[in-house]
Amino acid sequence: MASSIAADRFIRNDKEAEIASRSERLAAVFAERAAKHDEEGTFPFENFADLRQDGYLKLTVPKRYGGEEASLYELVLAQERLARGDGSTALAVGWHIGLMLQYRYTHPWPEALYASFCREVVRDGAMINAFASERATGSPSRGGRPETIAVKTDGGWLISGRKTFSTLSPILKHFTVSAAIAGGDETGDFFVRKGPGVRVEETWSTIGMRATGSHDLILERVFVPDGELISRSGPDFPPRKADDGGGWLLHIPACYIGIAWAARDFAVRFARQYRPNSLPGPISELPHIQQKIGQMEADLITARTLLYAVADRWDSRPEGRIGLKPELGLAKYIATNHAIGIVDQAMRIVGGASLSRTLPLERMYRDVRAGLHNPPMDDAVLRGLALRALAEE
Template identity: 75%
Template sequence: MTESIETDLYIRNKREAEIAQRSDRLAARFANRSAHHDTEGSFPFANFADLHESGYLQLTVPRAYGGEEASLYELVLAQERLARGDGSTTLAVGWHVGLLHQLRYTNAWPETLYARFCRETVETGALINHLATERATGSPSRGGRPETKAVATKGGWLLSGRKTYSTLSPILTCFTVSAAIEGTEETGDFFVRSGSGVRVEETWNTLGMRATGSHDVVLEDVFVPDDQLVHRSGAPREERRPDEGGWLLHIPACYIGIAHAARSFAINFAQQYRPNSLTTPIAELPNIRRQIGEMEIALVTARTVLYSVADRWDREPERRKALKPELGLAKHVATNHAISIVDTAMRIVGAASLSRSLPLERMYRDVRAGLHNPPMDDIVVNGLAQRALDEVKITNT
């Protein structure tokens, strides 16, 4: 059960309706496979074949290279509706379409490399992700120096190290990695093609988001040519533009999509379930109606914040730097409201919601993963607090 295109107030034109319709078709297909991949912890290769065939993988590729050049708002819409069918697939593909959206604005890769990869995505369904997290350093957003090493050699670099939480690892033919440049205080981002010296260790066995393929990727003296060092911290390229962070809204979009699906499942259940102690379905009970109302408040609040921030990011490019706290707020609100919505949905359905024959227990596990995706709640809250303190300080001086 999903919200119709006609009644979704966040769909504003024909192009957005077509994007939503494609996501809905894919979501319906993926929903039938979700339980299987969740149980096995297996990677949904068939889902990614469908994403390629439908054109979804080229959502944020520039038109010049055959893509759809989706705006941030359109990216959020596509991801939110796709996640109503399967959270793991949506979060995983979100790193690909999100990264391509980021690269379109930052100009972070050499143009020849960027153009070649975009065409590979359109033609063959090639996927990309940036592998930065390591067990010792944790999330790169916390500022740790990579333990993965890059050693200069003739014509390029030799990379050795281990990356954790490497989402999409079973299907990646290429990726970028962050590494410390041996003998310097600098770090670099390197474009790596899978092959000799690259192996995936299947370490991903987790509570939620079990089908993202976020295994460890191990690099052992992997050769990377000089022209595939895409960025070096000590030698910034003049044409590289700052990352304004909008692309990370693919994360809250995913979790709100999962919550929407849980809400719709619970409402459908309440409208149909009538225990023999009642003469009407439980949807008529005041307590159930109150809980449905609470879910709706949380959902409308989260979607309003998410879509309004995405819209402003698209319309006000000169204010994108100033919008960064709102990007974090959108993620904080969406993730925490999603957890609340799924929890309430389970209360409405009752003990049956714990059964693995229903999707709610999987949704309950999946939404909790949002707490561990960037930006983290403490960073968002502290950033908003600092902005408030600075504003009042300026007012009082």
Template identity: 65%
Template sequence: MHSKDLTDRFVRNEREAGIVARTDQLANIFAERSTKHDREGSFPHENFADMRKHGYMKLTVPAQYGGDEASLYEMLLAQDHLARGDGSTALAVGWHLGQVMQLRLSRSWPESLFSSFCKEIVDKGATINHYASERATGSPSRGGKPETAAYKTAGGFIITGRKTYSTLSPAVSYFTLTAWIEEEGRVGEFLVPMGEGVHIEETWDTLGMRATGSHDLVLKDLFVPDPCSLRGGEIKRSGDTPFDGGTLLHIPACYIGIAHAARDFAIQFAKKHRPNSLPGPIAELPSIQRQIGEMEVELISARTVLYSVADRFDRDSVEERSLLKPELALAKYVATNAAVRIVDIAMRIVGGASLSRQLPLERMYRDVRAGLHNPPMDDITLNGLARRALTEG
């Protein structure tokens, strides 16, 4: 199902070609497993074992700690290609890659903590994600106060609460979470190693992205010590949030990868499908060619915006990057909405067969819907762009 064509016009050099070639190998294997995990809603542990074996977890770790130190552009290329094999796997590992890149760029953790965490990634394939969503607050980007509570106790904190949408939870080694510290009237951020005091409640039974393991995480009287180490604790950040800025673009890269796979499938289908009412394959029909052209407009436009914003982010100084926020949100808006339209057109090209659960298109159709509900949400992006236009205009 996955395109064997290695000519990706967005690959700029040998290093990027290598990243793409290695990722394509994984994606081809994952594509074979994706129907099973989608049907069962099961977590693709074997994909994570393969990624660990091939060093995918260390893609964004700094070179000084043994990682590949991928640029944002390179991470997006990898995620775009990985998602062509399996969107759920790509989204789940994308949170890990993005958070590690954010830590690398911001150095907002104490350096000794960050370096020992990087060692765990490089040596053991450790993973991380950030859990901020809760039922009552909805999307954390809207500023709701967490109901998960942290209380001061001798030598640390006790945390109790529930996080929703905990993507990657079946394979996460560490996570950060937000909790309300009542005594101090503020939101704290804590690092927690997966294990005792943390329970996964398997609530994730959704229309799409079914294999992301985005279950509820229940914390009951979980003790985390002070000061923070890999055994847990409150993280005293120097400013930013875990996903402030460009590193969130792993999300649109994932959805555009899924759409790319749908586009590849529809084109292969159109080249082969020969109804006996026609002298040749449906790819020769002007109506089909027009639809393929429409998919190309959506895909190339979205990738152009995504990769040019990533390239700017990589080249900008830290101060300039902070001004890129509306463009980063725009890239996510353009790519996730294009992904929905591309899969829709791909299904129109294939016709009734596109509904078959024997083919991958119906899964891709369901999977790309989820992109609309990952941050930043469309209304926040549109409001931000409108505010800037009104201020500048």
């Protein structure tokens, strides 16, 4: 582990080395549990207890509230290595630490609520996620109006509806939801505490990322006080949140590159060690195996280089963050598609044994495909790049 950190050219200082070391230590533990949770489709509560114990959940909380105030670059570094142990855990916790980084820069919440929640993250290991997807609307990035409804009542709101893809739902005590405001065309985002009227319906049964706990969340006349309305659309309610280009979403490509990196490592070790009796040495000496390893290396280096370069630009040039949206999307597009290719090459190297559930590659193969369905989608990324090119004089 220590040698891999020392050899990684993307680790630039002692702080980043410490962040990487913690993630590698946790990843080694999570890797031992990953197959069982994948097979059973269960949520890895013990992994999150370890994340809380090691302080990982406060990674992106501001220092003034007791957090580590990690940069986007450091978030990517942490998530990439965590995913080498278990993609489901890394993707799930990525929504929490990613949102906490976004909130730090965009200030969407009332300050008192934000300060209180940050302290709860540091003190108790609280987590957050934003639930916006619904069966009728699909991904919120497509712009559909929520069917979840918020009705005004004395001192607050009553919210009813169903949210899908509610990652972390088995463990969260707090989350935000988007809802249409009854009686008009406005929508709002609300801070909700798990309690009366909130229940989780265990609907998550997929071929990949089986342990993220992305079940349906059902709200039945859940009361939210006025002070916990985060934002509201409409001319009388100016946007509270600043636009930072969405850099926090780089936690997604970091996760999938981490999975691919683990698959690459497995295949390279296998190639060094596997010696069929028809050959004088290991299969790593065969030209076609070296070709596949070289392709994995090319894809991994390309994806990581772009990912870290964009994260570094986002950190170092705050004034240019909005303009980085196409590059942020491209980093995700390259990472997820290259990750799929890397895992495919790893399975070709290992051969038929790679399909066995006794090896981790078949789980990695299933997990990386989930990246195609995380935002931003491939078509949106390519359209954004096309529109920018067409707008050039």
